[in-house]
Amino acid sequence: MDPAITAAWRFEDGLVYLNHGSFGATPLPIQQIQSELRARLESDPVGFLWRTLPERIDLVRQELSGFLRCDPGGLVLVPNATHAFNAVLGSIDWRPGEAILMTDHGYNACRAAAERAAERYHLEIHVAPLPWPVPDGADLVSPLLDACRSNTRLAVIDHVTSATAIRLPVEKLVPALRERGIETFIDGAHAPGMIDCDPDDLGATWYAGNLHKWICAPKGAAFLQTSAAWRERTFPCSISHGWNTPMAGRSRYQAMFDWTGTTDPTAWLCVPDTLRFMESLVPAGWAGIRDSNRRFLLEARQYLMDVLEVPSPCSEDLLGSMSTLPFPRGLEASQAADLRRQLRDDHAIEIQTLEREGKAWFRISRQLYNGMADYEALAAAIRKLRPGS
Template identity: 35%
Template sequence: MLPQKSEFAKYWNINSDTVFLNHGSFGATSKVVLAEQNRLRNQLESDPVWFLEEVVEEMWQNAILSISNFLNADPGGMVFLSNATSGVNTVLRSLSLKPGDEIIVPNHTYQACWNAVDFVTSRSGAKTVIVEIPFPVDSKEDIINPILERVNRNTRLALIDTVTSPTGLRMPFEELVYQLQSKNVDVLLDAAHGPGIVPLDIKKLNPAYCAGNLHKWICTPKGSAFLHIREDKIGGIRPLAISHGASVVGTNEEKFRFEFDWQGTCDPTPWLCIPTAIAHVEDLVDGGWSEVMEKKRKLTLEARRILSEELGLDLPCPDYMIASLASIIIPKKGKIANSVFDSDPLHSKLIKEFGIQVPVFNWPHHDKRYLRISAHLYNHIDEYKYLAKVLSELI
């Protein structure tokens, strides 16, 4: 018998035959938000010209204000993109790097974004500076110090995650943004796992750039992400798709909005659902988003404690480095996946034979194999107990 889900599971479409412990990869949209997206899509398709030329603008502004308010960000620098990868690429590919310039990348960085850094550094004769951060890691100084030690007068940018993908580490990003930018190094904050699992106050943090997903932890439909560009950086950043906005005559603000808001025909409903998604999850518990974040974090901490005890494995980082994701280091013996296109055999076995959806990563930069759990409101502690029991037989 599969373990129970939580009382909140009824708000999501998660398959009842799946122990779904991987909210982190692609999120999961709630039923209320999917219904809102269907409503908007039906409206759009009833007259696409009327919708895209007359109706969308007000809803778009409302969505920009909604996410800016949620993140305490300047709406004037907030634009929508389809995913965090596009946000990171938009910034990197706008920079005019020269030979010798350096971009810092910690070696827990999501590979797609790391590849984007390599792409822009290699084409310009600049350099990707890879910072080795241990895992297991004991303290935030073990993260901050090695990064700061690599700063020199050639450092142009640092790509810093809010929460890392392979290792589920809640980075000390507040200190890092402050310290790096005090040394004149712009920070591109990768908040793919940010909104909805860690408090983010963009005005206070003040990063040069922040790219983040809403389709993960805010539970919007897929294709809903943002890029926030600080006011002094706006002039230097152009969208990946140059479109009508480039020939618009108007103020700088008008040109900026037009360039980013119209990058060619697309379905805007994932962004238009942002206000509904924020309000829906917020309303599920009395304490709103801060309680939602705390509930998920508590569940993650309890889950990783159960896993480490059942499997006799050490916890790889202190509790304060955990948000709603946690990785454990599992033995590397046996078959492992060799590329991102292969599923690790352990992952396949867990889903096919036990109905457990949980990612297993072979992370070549650490020469280690990780299993990462996620926790959202729909999860129940029994699901992690079941995972621990199954794993104790398999590894």
Template identity: 35%
Template structure:
């Protein structure tokens, strides 16, 4: 399968989770849209794009079990989360609930919107390592207070690679009268995503990671009841004309990344769809176990809360973010990339498994990481 991508054969690619990798067939589909646009830009933008964008949204909705009319394309999941959080009318004393393992960019967005009005951030402590679905749900429910105005919940945490029981958590929040924004940056194409079953008020997800769409292809799904007061980060000509009018046109950009999502969905299905996701998860589990055994440490998540990314604790004493960056830089110099995060008093390495990976990739990774750890502790 590696021939389907333009990946450097000399570089050990075990980090699909950060930026994905767009296969040649999807790149070709994007270029075809770009060629069509450049043959007559005005005609394309005015007469072709509106319907093509909605057709792409309908295809994505079909893949995620959500109505295309409730889906708007955005640059990335962070942009989608920004749109929701910056549309909220928060007041002094209000609380925005996030996970202790929330993605840094989203944490900063919550800081921004709460600092401006005198609101505050509340955290649900993620049990880690080896979290259980019951404990994850209970942690969120326990952190809700009468001042909680919205809960921002990761579907798959970035640093710790934990799959949260999204539908259960949404129900728990709704039972307490709290709306939910799901940060699904790592979910589409990696785990099963059923927007209708999850039932979140808003769901922001990336298509350029595990769905292999072009970079900058992401979406924001909004429940119809939550669309009236929802606005894109960039206010433009559609202001006040409705959800899709505001989001579908925020200014001139290259929409080919969105339109090529249909080819990305087709490619994902050709690779096996649900069977591919299961295969990737199983390979990540095997790779994680290989690395943990080699380092004589432990895995961060297994079983129902594990996904096609795995985390392994590094046997080092210095658990600072600066040390994490230094080790990652050493791995890059050695010809591979695996993010290293400082979490809960330890450093954790994250690996990914995708269609172009095999178990020998992780045996090779174990050699590289073991050498890096030996050099670090020498």
């Protein structure tokens, strides 16, 4: 492995980290930059937060919009994808009886936020069932479109699903839903840094992405991109000065999201350095990182399927830097949480596990710091697992 990559991450001694999908790991030089920013903030809190923060955020917005190839006018920073979804749910002028369309591959935090909105605004939640395992060539568009009803107001679609780690065909779904008059929220929590996002090309009403996962920015860095028609009606979860106090050079939408109350903004401010640092690690920059992670992931996945004798639950074209596989025979009906605990406690391997369709599954990820030895350690450890009680 390239020494620059080895030097960039430090994990607890002996820890095999194969769960970048749950929480990304921030490189040491970026941790250092964040510490310096914090020290500067604390050395002059008013100067930093009142006088220079707006311009600093503008610079982040500028660089990030270049990376995402989207209009900076629609781009705001948020602490995480969950916050972005809650902001959207709270911004829609719901009428009782309207419906939110989701899929059964969605992330539970978003499901929970939708349930809360449904309770509060008297909405229905419709869940489109998607296959798992996904047969080759399966149609992932029709199940969502078939689940649309005359009262469907908003469709929530993961760009890359969390538990099953597959790409959903948002390029086909967004225009088809728009034609039906349905607003779209694309949950791109895993997308930036893993696959091309292109929120503007996609044309969704809202696109949210995490920067603290595959971009490797510090925790608390994420974005929301809002289509032009909704910018003046999309509000953060916490309303502050921007509501009634115009800020020079910024739309009200931006002013409201840029300041939601006193907080530590250093994760956001590290985004440009993180983009540049990560890019410097691989000759072809971000395209090279995405490509390297995907190629490596596919190799590791094939290795695990071979040695554990487990079948592929989906075709390779649905995958980015993560993949979910079944536990081998003898473990398949075990409790996934117990298998995860055994892997962590007895083998120092951090990995996501889940139960679905009455079976136990595990999800691997690949970030630049992972080598084949990590997956070999995982295979050896899985062979030693005891069925969960």
